[in-house]
Amino acid sequence: MADPSSYRPKPGQIPDSPGVYRFRDEHRRVIYVGKAKSLRQRLANYFQDLAGLHPRTRTMVTTAASVEWTVVATEVEALQLEYSWIKEYDPRFNVKYRDDKSYPYLAVTLNEQFPRVQVMRGAKKKGVRYFGPYGHAWAIRETVDLMLRVFPVRTCSAGVFKNAARTGRPCLLGYIGKCSAPCVGRITPEEHRELADDFCDFMAGRTGTYIRRLEKDMMAAAEEMEYERAARLRDDVEALKRAMEKSAVVLADATDADLIAVAEDELEAAVQIFHVRGGRVRGQRGWVTDKVEAVDTAGLVEHALQQLYGEETGDSVPKEVLVPALPEDPESVSQWLAGRRGSQVSLRIPQRGDKKDLMVTVQRNAQQALGLHKTKRASDLTTRSRALEEISEALGLDTAPLRIECFDISHLQGDDVVASMVVFEDGLVRKSEYRRFQIKGFEGQDDVRSMHEVIGRRFRRYLQEKERTGEWEEAPAPADTVADPGAGAVPGVPARDADPFDNEPREDDGRPKRFAYPPQLVVVDGGQPQVAAAKRALDELGIDDIAVCGLAKRLEEVWLPDDDDPVVLPRSSEGLYLLQRVRDEAHRFAITYQRAKRAKRIRSSPLDAVVGLGETRKQALIKHFGSVKKLKQATIDEICEVPGIGRRTAESVAVALASTTPAAPAVNTATGEIIEEDDGGSAP
Secondary structure, eight states: OOOGGGSOOOTTOSOSSOEEEEEEOTTSOEEEEEEESOHHHHHHHHTSOGGGSOHHHHHHHHHOOEEEEEEOSSHHHHHHHHHHHHHHHOOTTSOOOEESSOOOEEEEETTSSSOBEEEEOSSOOTTEEEEOOOSOHHHHHHHHHHHTTTSOOBOSOHHHHHHHHHHTOOOHHHHTTSSOOGGGTSSOHHHHHHHHHHHHHHHTTOOHHHHHHHHHHHHHHHHTTOHHHHHHHHHHHHHHHHHHHTSOBOSOTTOOEEEEEEEEOSSEEEEEEEEEETTEEEEEEEEEEEOOSOOOHHHHHHHHHHHHHTTOOGGGSOSEEEOSSOOSSHHHHHHHHHHHHTSOOEEEOOOSHHHHHHHHHHHHHHHHHHHHHHHHHHHOHHHHHHHHHHHHHHHTOSSOOSEEEEEEEEEETTEEEEEEEEEEETTEEOGGGOEEEEOOSOOSOOHHHHHHHHHHHHHHHHHHHHHHTTSSOOOOOOTTOOOOTTTOOOTTOOOOSOOTTTTOOBOTTSOBSSSSSOOSEEEEESSHHHHHHHHHHHHHTTOOSSEEEEEETTTTEEEOTTOSSOBOOOTTOHHHHHHHHHHHHHHHHHHHHHHHHHHHHHTOOGGGGSTTOOHHHHHHHHHHHSSHHHHHHSOHHHHHTSTTOOHHHHHHHHHHHHTSOOOOOEEOTTTOOEEOOOOTTOOO
């Protein structure tokens, strides 16, 4: 690990002008490429105190052994040079998007004497017109099959074409009218190229004019009583309309735009692009990348633009590019895009209307792509095994943690404080073992104290089960230990009220469904304070064979008990990825429970306190009297008039409503009058 001060440039040596810089390691390999408006200001950020750097940046500067730069005239030139160097050196610390598949394009080989329509993948070739990309090759073939009726362009390979020219007999497509058969001279090269140009114009979105022209020719043929020709033109129009239906109309007819959306978490990001031409979605593609450098959404967008348009020119760069966040220097990026296209390019964030609605769809696709990528990654057995091994090595465990339990605290400004426990076994979720907690030991907001309570309650039950089943030999109980009702005293467990889990549902053999099995690793959502609280709870119970760690969300640092410095796992580590999934699942489970609990409290009614009064009879009471307020004013005899309500139930209702504290009256601040409100909407 190198000390950045050993290769830091001397003061005044770095120019204060736009440029591109490269960090190299000890083997002279380029590990990072960046650009800046001011090289002096940007590079100074890398040579500050290591403790103030982002973990990813800290790893990069300690891996590097030297830095060099190149001065350019403008920021646009810096953008172009940065892209060229990233493509040339493939630096390990730069964001590099990788296609989640090799997308097929519909290609027209205009560089040949007789242009050919075909499916193409891979690098683009000069002189070939591309449309797409498409999600599947069969989608291209279906579209081409419909359009060949109107535009009978050659689709055969060079070998088939030469063989037909040699024998003087066209292929099957030539006989059925889906090829103009230039191989046997049925059409001249000029006429065939005109067909290919019309095909390209139609695919480029200029559809309305061509269809209207065919319809006009069809009507003229019908008026001249050339019914066979009119019928053929009618079928041509229907074929083109069916081909157009393959891509949905989403924007105005003249709109040519690319919409880019980003879904990201702390470790990875997914990008989705919708290509809209002539108001229709003509193609879609997506990338996934590891966030190996400290980059925000704007930076991810800029990298995506470089990847998408770095080698494109002309109409391949649309008139409009819609993004979720603008790059750091949007003017320079817009100029760079305009230079690639040869005309002005609008780079902006959609604010309203159809374009914003379509951006929501693109964003949803990006979220799904990221989720699918994570699911595929998590389901791989080899990957899970490597993740468990990395966790074991990083935390100094004797064995891989085959069972991991993670705890998280959730509340809303100190109200409805709850906790969650999620379980991963062999790197996979075990939802049947999940558990929810209500914090009962105190009121208010204190995440550390809440974590201590939850860990203590969970493992107190574990010790009770070990003793009950005879798996743990009982030792003399200390003086401050009492028997928990229904469970027996547990050595080392301080005296306390009945455990809230004594009503835990049990299996046929008497064992509880949960809490019977200990984890090898306890993960808490938080840093040093939460980890210390969890460890203290285990120590109080005499448990010393379960490892504890915490994952702090801000920098994804792993904290261990009694350590002043965190364990920093590599950003590409499968172990860190698994810990993050465990932590995020615990957070999701906790916040879902907290929201449900809060919603239930908001919907609560004084009638909930009446034992034996179900929802049907509650609704009958409210419907009969109109509101809880009017029900509260009713006599017992009047309540008995409600169908299904007996005298005993009516008395219980009256007692429950009489015991409720009336709310403070509302006051009209303008007049000082008390407002009499009818709470007819307060149904349970």
